[in-house]
Amino acid sequence: MKEQTAGTMEPASKVMVRRRRSEVDKFEVRRSELAEAALETLAELGYARTSLREIAQNSDFTHGVMHYYFTDKFDLICCSVQHYKSKCITRYDQVTDTATTREELLKGFLDKLGETLEIEPHLHRLWYDLRAQALFETAFRDDVIAIDQSLEDMMWRIVSRYAELGGTQPTVSSSAVYALVDGLFQKYLLKHLSGDKNAIRDLQENARQLLPAIV
Secondary structure (H helix, E strand, C coil), rough: CCCCCCCCCHHHHHHHHHHHHHHHHHHHHHHHHHHHHHHHHHHHHCCCCCHHHHHHHHCCCCCHHHHHHHCCHHHHHHHHHHHHHHHHHHHHHHHHHHHHHHHHHHHHHHHHHHHHHHHHHHHHHHHHHHHHHHCCCCHHHHHHHHHHHHHHHHHHHHHHHHHHHHCCCCCCCCCHHHHHHHHHHHHHHHHHHHHCCCCHHHHHHHHHHHHHHCC
């Protein structure tokens, strides 16, 4: 009978920890999949008209499945918006990471700004709906503040890189930059949803003037 070599057996506690971690990871992956699948319904109906049952009826998932992965509609809506906004941030970060000149960075930023307004206005509408509801619903506030901060950080990376490429420094704070850009975006989102055919062009032109003015 062969003797067991010392150290070849993994302690049971470590096996259990790894197994639990794997289960948690799978649970979070599934939540993300469901959140993404629910985005279209959420964006179409908005906060007030959305329920887990309504979302289930407009997707391939049962009401029971939705309840298993999400505590309530607050949980689902926050998870869905977080998932979408993290994808948006990745798109802009790609521009920031690859641009080698101010002109290249500005063009990439404006292109992404126009593109997302054109093809995903209903998803941005959902975000602004959620942010407005956070003024009344305490259940939303922590998530909304976290998403808002991630968007502010993304915008600051763009401005900081633009300044770096020109050998200058931003002349306003991170919060001010975000408020200015977000205000422009929300203004032209409303115009775009109202049928203004110049909304995308006007947003890009205003952003084109803004960035050099604050750096």
